[in-house]
Structure formats: structure tokens, C-alpha cells
Amino acid sequence: MSGNRNISYPGHDDNDEESDILYTKQLWRGKKHSVDLKISSDVNKKLLKKETWKIKGNTTKKPNVKATSAHVDIVDTINIIDTYDRPPHAHAKKIYAQAGKYAHGLEDKPGKRIPKAGVYAAAGVGRACAEYSVFEAEAKGPNASAGAEVSVVGVGAMARAEIASASAKAGPVGVKLGLGVDTGASAGLGGVEAKFLGTGFSVGPKTSVSLVGSEVSCSVM
Known part of the structure; x- marks a missing residue:
């Protein structure tokens, strides 16, 4: 060589x-x-x-927010008394606006057995709902709502603004997927809760901390 x-x-x-x-x-x-x-x-x-491996300087920094929650609620467990014989019902609306007040209790009718009174108002675009007995499902487009209630299981007032949401319940078990913010407070058998623009806390059977609509929680049964 x-x-x-x-x-x-x-x-x-x-x-x-x-x-x-x-x-x-x-x-x-x-x-x-x-x-x-x-x-x-x-x-x-x-x-x-x-x-080929050079890091680009214009990396996208857009925030990605996903809010999902699943829960078992002691108050909804009690509310089974109110809904176990609820008849089938479904409805859908493109645009809706409603407001009213209510006061009832100790009547042998679905939704009226537990004494409670309150006021409510809601408006939005796109809403579909179905319910039967202790089961219910709902989907909403952009919406805003507010309400206050006093009942034997607690008191509370809450205002809510959502971009969109979808939820389902089977008695005390609920699942919700959505993006929105809540402002208000409540206290009762379900614990104590306070929120401002989606940021706050709750203490009770379900203890959680919320930050701008996203939540971390721990349920104690």
C-alpha cells in the first residue's frame, strides 16, 4: 500500500x-x-x-388552554331525591335568553321535593339539552349566565361566561369539558367555594384550586 x-x-x-x-x-x-x-x-x-437541527427563533408561544373536570358531588347525591322520576325531555335552541325566579319544596313532583328558592338569568348562542331520571347531557356555544339560590343543602351565587362547553351527569357523577370563567361563592353540604374570573378554591368533599378556568382537585369520599 x-x-x-x-x-x-x-x-x-x-x-x-x-x-x-x-x-x-x-x-x-x-x-x-x-x-x-x-x-x-x-x-x-x-x-x-x-x-437541520437549528432551533428557529420564531417559535410559536400561543397559550393552549384545556379545562376538563370529572367529579362526584355529595349535593347531587342528595338531589337524586328530586330527579329519580323525572320524565324524558329534550330541546335545542339556536339563540336563547331567559330569566326568572322560583320558590318551591316539599311537593311530590320531580325537582320540587327539596325546599329551595332563587333567581337566574342566562343568554347564549346554541344550546342542546336532554334529561331523563337522574341522567342529563348538555352542550352550549358562547354563553353567559348568573344565578343565586338558597336551599336546605346550602346557599350560593355564581356568574359564568363560557366560550363553549359540553357536560353529562348520572346522578352524583358528572363530567364537563369546556372553556370559561366563573365568579361567585357558595357554602353548604358540598363545602365552601369562592372564585373570581375562573381563579379561586373550594374546600370540602371536593378540594380544588382553580386558575383561569383550569382546575386541580382531590375528591374525598
């Missing part, structure tokens, strides 16, 4: 961007005979260039 010639390295050949050859070397044996040594890989050469 008498010398080495024609040495090339990855990225040396600008006209062969897709080549899988990482390294080549021509080895001479005597004066007339040579052997080509080539090292190749299935990895494209572009992956070996540092420019």
Missing part, C-alpha cells in the same frame, strides 16, 4: 444532497491498482448537517 487519494467527507459533494455515503477513501495497492473504501448509512446526509 503506497499512499491515499480522493478522500471525501459528509456534505462534501453539494450535488449529491440525497446520497447515503458518509465517507469514502481510495486506497492504492502498488502503482496501478486501487480499492475504494466507502462507509454508508440509511440516514440521509441532511440529518447530519447542523443546519
